[in-house]
Amino acid sequence: MLTAVKNQLKITLLTIKFALMREMLNKVTFVTNIIFMILNNASFIVQWIVLYSLKDNVGGYTFNQVLLLWGIAAGTYGVSRFFFKKAFSLAETINNGKLDSFLVQPKNVLLSVITTDVEPSAIGDILYAYIMLFIYGFSIEKFLLFTLFIFTGGFMLTAIAVILGSLSFWFNKTDMIADVGNSLTTNFATYPDGIFKGVVKGILYTIIPVGMINYIPIKILTEFNLGLTIAVLGFTIFMIALAFFVFFKGLKKYSSSNLMIARL
Amino acid sequence: MRKYLFIFKSELMSNLQYVFDIFVGFIGYFIMLFILFNLWEYMYSDPSELINGYTMSQMTWYVIVTEILWMTLGGRKLCRKICNDVRGGNIAYNINKPYSYIGYSLFSHLGGIALKGLIYTILGMIMGFCFLGEFPTINIFSIVAVLITGILATIISILLITFIGLFSFIIEDANPFYWLYSKFILVLGTIFPIEYFPAVMQPILTFSPIYVVSYGPAKLFVDFSWSNFLSVLIAQIIYVIIGYLLCTLIYKKGVKNLNVNGG
Numbered sequence: 001m002l003t004a005v006k007n008q009l010k011i012t013l014l015t016i017k018f019a020l021m022r023e024m025l026n027k028v029t030f031v032t033n034i035i036f037m038i039l040n041n042a043s044f045i046v047q048w049i050v051l052y053s054l055k056d057n058v059g060g061y062t063f064n065q066v067l068l069l070w071g072i073a074a075g076t077y078g079v080s081r082f083f084f085k086k087a088f089s090l091a092e093t094i095n096n097g098k099l100d101s102f103l104v105q106p107k108n109v110l111l112s113v114i115t116t117d118v119e120p121s122a123i124g125d126i127l128y129a130y131i132m133l134f135i136y137g138f139s140i141e142k143f144l145l146f147t148l149f150i151f152t153g154g155f156m157l158t159a160i161a162v163i164l165g166s167l168s169f170w171f172n173k174t175d176m177i178a179d180v181g182n183s184l185t186t187n188f189a190t191y192p193d194g195i196f197k198g199v200v201k202g203i204l205y206t207i208i209p210v211g212m213i214n215y216i217p218i219k220i221l222t223e224f225n226l227g228l229t230i231a232v233l234g235f236t237i238f239m240i241a242l243a244f245f246v247f248f249k250g251l252k253k254y255s256s257s258n259l260m261i262a263r264l
Numbered sequence: 265m266r267k268y269l270f271i272f273k274s275e276l277m278s279n280l281q282y283v284f285d286i287f288v289g290f291i292g293y294f295i296m297l298f299i300l301f302n303l304w305e306y307m308y309s310d311p312s313e314l315i316n317g318y319t320m321s322q323m324t325w326y327v328i329v330t331e332i333l334w335m336t337l338g339g340r341k342l343c344r345k346i347c348n349d350v351r352g353g354n355i356a357y358n359i360n361k362p363y364s365y366i367g368y369s370l371f372s373h374l375g376g377i378a379l380k381g382l383i384y385t386i387l388g389m390i391m392g393f394c395f396l397g398e399f400p401t402i403n404i405f406s407i408v409a410v411l412i413t414g415i416l417a418t419i420i421s422i423l424l425i426t427f428i429g430l431f432s433f434i435i436e437d438a439n440p441f442y443w444l445y446s447k448f449i450l451v452l453g454t455i456f457p458i459e460y461f462p463a464v465m466q467p468i469l470t471f472s473p474i475y476v477v478s479y480g481p482a483k484l485f486v487d488f489s490w491s492n493f494l495s496v497l498i499a500q501i502i503y504v505i506i507g508y509l510l511c512t513l514i515y516k517k518g519v520k521n522l523n524v525n526g527g
Binding site for chain 2: 026028029032033035036037039040043044046047050051054055058059121173176177179180183184187188191194195196197200
């Protein structure tokens with residue numbers, strides 16, 4: 001069992017490594033993509049400077065905490081898009097019958113599909129996340145917790161994308177729904193939860209788990225809480241398990257399109 | 265001109281097949297507005313309070329109009345298409361066609377987003393009314409004037425994004441330049457009116473594309489005056505001319521060095 005997991009992990013990392021090497025063939029484009037993504041994210045600081053010139057506290061967050069929120073949001077987005085880019089176009093892969101070539105591989109189908117490509121600009125997101133952490137206040141403890149949370153958040157975003165993408169096994173035209181669902185989490189993730197009230201706030205901690213991905217990690221980074229940390233880890237495992245369950249349940253309904261493609 | 269109108273019509277007709285997609289896409293717009301509505305509701309402790317000359321209702325309507333213009337535009341898709349045309353060599357097929365690539369790009373994209381613009385405008389107005397329970401004080405002539413500036417704003421945006429996309433002639437991937445442009449418009453022009461920025465920045469923003477692509481039409485919708493309309497209109501006409509000239513210049517320079525392999 002352990003050897004199988006080790007082998008799977010090894011092959012997944014190798015796939016990501018080769019995908020990255022492919023992207024690095026054109027170095028200028030690769031570096032430009034990363035730098036411009038950092039600048040792209042940084043531009044939103046202006047929005048918060050303007051808002052904090054009107055009020056000292058927005059939704060219970062100080063300016064530094066909003067920067068940390070942006071750091072977590074960019075980091076989770078970066079991890080999910082860099083390591084698991086294809087999870088976000090899973091619906092298209094299923095609809096176009098492109099799963100065929102993965103089914104014959106002797107490794108986990110889902111992991112093979114979603115790690116087959118990387119998004120170079122997502123490296124810019126991850127770097128930006130750490131820049132925000134340094135501005136907020138660096139310590140070894142915060143660095144480790146921050147790294148943990150951008151990975152748990154990244155895994156949760158990927159799990160949501162897999163679940164939404166897997167709907168294509170049962171229904172038509174779900175790619176649009178998956179796109180909207182994926183952007184939902186990103187849109188809410190960059191605003192403090194304190195500006196939302198009532199039912200919406202409840203939804204953000206359950207159906208759209210931005211609370212688990214972003215808001216609770218901010219609380220833990222501000223003041224460490226073991227119980228909340230375990231809750232985040234538990235929810236991450238639950239989301240990953242759910243994603244695997246939904247995907248493999250749907251895979252049984254998949255019928256080959258006999259599409260012949262070459263994967264380089 | 266007839267050939268461009270035909271391109272516009274063809275694109276419009278083909279998009280009639282995707283009305284469902286437009287409605288699903290509207291969910292994203294709804295969520296964005298919902299978040300911004302919550303944000304402004306939080307920022308205004310009293311709805312009648314004035315912040316930088318805007319009431320909460322005016323701020324919400326301002327954001328509704330700028331978001332309609334922004335979400336209708338589909339700028340990322342346009343920029344990616346032009347980049348792919350240049351990088352993939354598709355642009356070579358347009359060189360020997362009896363139309364200008366810039367004109368084709370403009371009218372085909374306008375045709376592609378016309379229906380979306382109409383639906384987003386209607387639904388956006390309904391949403392605004394549901395949130396606030398009132399429309400801004402504006403008469404039918406002013407609405408027509410705002411619509412004219414809204415259409416011109418979209419034309420200018422398409423021209424500027426086409427210009428950015430054509431940078432692919434110089435560097436392989438111009439998409440990162442689009443990200444910066446989009447954030448410039450989004451952060452400085454969509455979320456806040458120009459009056460929200462420090463006095464030293466306001467003249468710069470007034471001469472920037474923000475004034476013609478987002479601030480102008482939205483400001484007219486929440487606080488209409490004919491003198492403002494005239495200023496926005498003149499600025500927009502100047503920007504249309506500049507945008508078209510810039511696109512033509514980079515296109516002509518680019519196709520001279522174009523090297524397409526295969527066929």
